[in-house]
Every structure is written in C-alpha cells, then in structure tokens.
Amino acid sequence: MNARVLHLIGAEVGEGASDGGCKWGAAALREHGIAQGLAATGRTVTWGESVTAQPRLATSRLGAIEAFSGELATAVEKVLHLGQQPLVVGGDHSCAVGTWSAVAETLRPQGTLGLIWIDAHLDAHTPDTSDSQAPHGMPLAALLGHGSEGMTGLYGWRGKLLPQNVVVIGARSYEPAEVDLLAQLNVRVMFMPEVLERGFAACFEEARQRVQASTAGWGISFDLDGLDPLDAPGTGTPVETGIRLADALQVLAGCSQDPSFVAMELTEYNPLRDFGGRTAQAATQLVCAALAPAASTLELAA
Numbered sequence: 001m002n003a004r005v006l007h008l009i010g011a012e013v014g015e016g017a018s019d020g021g022c023k024w025g026a027a028a029l030r031e032h033g034i035a036q037g038l039a040a041t042g043r044t045v046t047w048g049e050s051v052t053a054q055p056r057l058a059t060s061r062l063g064a065i066e067a068f069s070g071e072l073a074t075a076v077e078k079v080l081h082l083g084q085q086p087l088v089v090g091g092d093h094s095c096a097v098g099t100w101s102a103v104a105e106t107l108r109p110q111g112t113l114g115l116i117w118i119d120a121h122l123d124a125h126t127p128d129t130s131d132s133q134a135p136h137g138m139p140l141a142a143l144l145g146h147g148s149e150g151m152t153g154l155y156g157w158r159g160k161l162l163p164q165n166v167v168v169i170g171a172r173s174y175e176p177a178e179v180d181l182l183a184q185l186n187v188r189v190m191f192m193p194e195v196l197e198r199g200f201a202a203c204f205e206e207a208r209q210r211v212q213a214s215t216a217g218w219g220i221s222f223d224l225d226g227l228d229p230l231d232a233p234g235t236g237t238p239v240e241t242g243i244r245l246a247d248a249l250q251v252l253a254g255c256s257q258d259p260s261f262v263a264m265e266l267t268e269y270n271p272l273r274d275f276g277g278r279t280a281q282a283a284t285q286l287v288c289a290a291l292a293p294a295a296s297t298l299e300l301a302a
C-alpha cells in the first residue's frame with residue numbers, strides 16, 4: 001500500500017511553447033476530475049494552489065520560464081518536505097526544470113535522482129542550438145546542466161540529473177544538435193523504432209532498473225505526446241506513431257508502490273486540441289495506473 005498523501009500541483013505554463021494552449025491544461029484536467037479519479041484508486045489526494053507563469057513580469061520567453069521554474073520548484077520542495085508525493089500537472093514540458101530540480105535538491109543529502117523521460121521529443125536543446133527558441137524544447141538539457149544559468153542553476157548547483165541516471169523512451173521528433181548532446185553525454189535514448197521492436201514493457205523495465213540502480217529515488221516525467229496521437233490527440237506538439245495507451249497503462253500499473261518512487265509529472269496536455277476529451281481521459285487513466293496504491297486497483301482507472 002502507498003499510504004503517502006498524493007499532492008497535485010498545477011503547473012500553469014504555456015509560455016515555453018510556440019502554441020501556448022498547454023497553459024490551460026492543468027485547469028482543464030482538474031475540471032475533468034483527475035483528482036477524483038486518483039482518489040477512487042484508494043489514494044489520499046490533495047490539490048493545492050497552482051503555480052502560474054507570469055509573462056508580463058519577464059522580458060523574454062526564456063525569462064518567464066526561468067522565473068516560473070523557481071516558483072514551481074519551491075512548491076514541489078514544500079510537498080516533499082511534508083513527506084507527500086508530488087504529481088505535477090502541466091503545462092508545457094518546460095515545467096520539468098522546476099519539478100525535477102526540487103526533487104534532486106531534496107534527495108541530495110541521500111544521493112542522486114533517477115528519471116524516466118517519456119516523450120516524442122528529446123527536449124535537449126540549449127538557447128544556442130534551438131531554432132524555435134521554445135524553452136519546452138530545452139528542459140532535459142537544462143537538468144543535465146546545459147543551457148541558461150536561470151534554467152540550470154536552481155539552488156545554486158548544476159547537473160540535477162547525471163547522464164547515467166536518465167532514460168528517454170519514445171523519441172521520434174528531434175533535431176541533430178539535441179541528438180548530439182545526448183550522445184556526447186552518453187544518455188540512454190530508446191527511440192521509437194526500438195520501442196516498437198522490443199515492446200514498451202521491455203523498454204520500461206530496462207529503464208526502471210537503470211534509473212534505480214545507483215540513485216536515492218526516481219520518478220517519471222510523462223509528456224503526453226509520447227503516446228500515439230490516436231490515443232492522445234490533445235497535446236501541444238503531436239507526432240504520429242507513438243506508445244499505445246493500453247501498453248502504457250499495463251506497464252505503469254502500480255509503479256509508484258516502489259518505496260524509492262518519489263514523484264511524477266504529466267505534461268503537454270492541450271485542452272484546445274482535445275476534441276471530445278479523449279486525451280483528458282487518457283491522462284487520467286495514466287496517472288491512476290501509475291499512482292494507484294496497488295496494481296489490482298487498475299480496473300478502477302480503466
């Protein structure tokens with residue numbers, strides 16, 4: 001049983017993307033009943049104040065995200081200090097900087113952070129390599145210590161993630177510079193052809209072992225565009241041929257029961273593209289599967 005309180009934090013940010021629709025993702029998922037779905041699995045669920053990016057206070061898109069990252073990190077850190085399990089509900093994927101910087105900082109006295117990054121993209125640009133200059137294409141690089149000071153240097157230190165402690169699953173849309181950076185760092189990337197060939201279950205299992213191997217705790221950053229748009233069309237930047245929802249539900253079932261599972265993040269839900277609410281439903285099912293107190297409660301989520 002996972003008796004820890006599950007605390008949801010809305011990350012209201014769309015400034016990191018060229019299409020800002022994900023800013024409304026957290027509010028829409030709240031309205032859809034994601035918290036009630038989680039409570040129905042048997043978890044004790046609370047939802048605090050959302051953290052909202054303030055475009056007007058910043059001089060640039062990157063500046064807005066840098067300021068937001070610090071605020072989100074403070075909110076996540078508070079939840080962890082209370083002994084609760086955070087679920088950050090995005091928001092575009094730039095929110096990963098705040099979420100995982102706080103988790104890494106909190107774990108730091110015990111050790112390092114492990115992270116499974118499920119995504120159609122690599123999100124491993126820096127301001128020097130990104131054509132779009134969209135910060136949601138940069139968070140993984142920032143967590144690995146590459147990028148602007150404001151995104152890499154939260155809490156006064158860089159390298160919140162060590163390359164050997166992260167695995168990317170489902171990548172199928174990327175630019176050469178980000179492939180190069182991750183290859184140079186020796187980050188394990190399971191591109192979509194590998195996932196299709198071996199199956200998501202085998203890939204996730206290998207990833208889980210790797211991120212648990214020498215870390216003090218691990219988590220999942222789940223970008224909904226990692227899923228196939230047939231199952232999750234309502235995302236900021238959909239890319240065809242992704243992970244099927246049914247596979248993800250089966251594989252993620254009960255994974256938060258592991259005592260070293262610290263946090264989860266769900267990103268890139270764009271309600272403005274979610275006709276019929278299929279993606280909100282998929283998002284709810286996903287977090288219910290992963291965060292249910294026991295795998296047997298999966299039927300409740302399905």
Ligand SMILES: NC(=[NH2+])NCCC[C@H](N)C(=O)O
Binds near residue numbers: 268
């Ligand atoms: N989290 C995401 N949806 N990222 C999309 C990034 C797309 C593209 N690689 C860019 O940097 O602009």
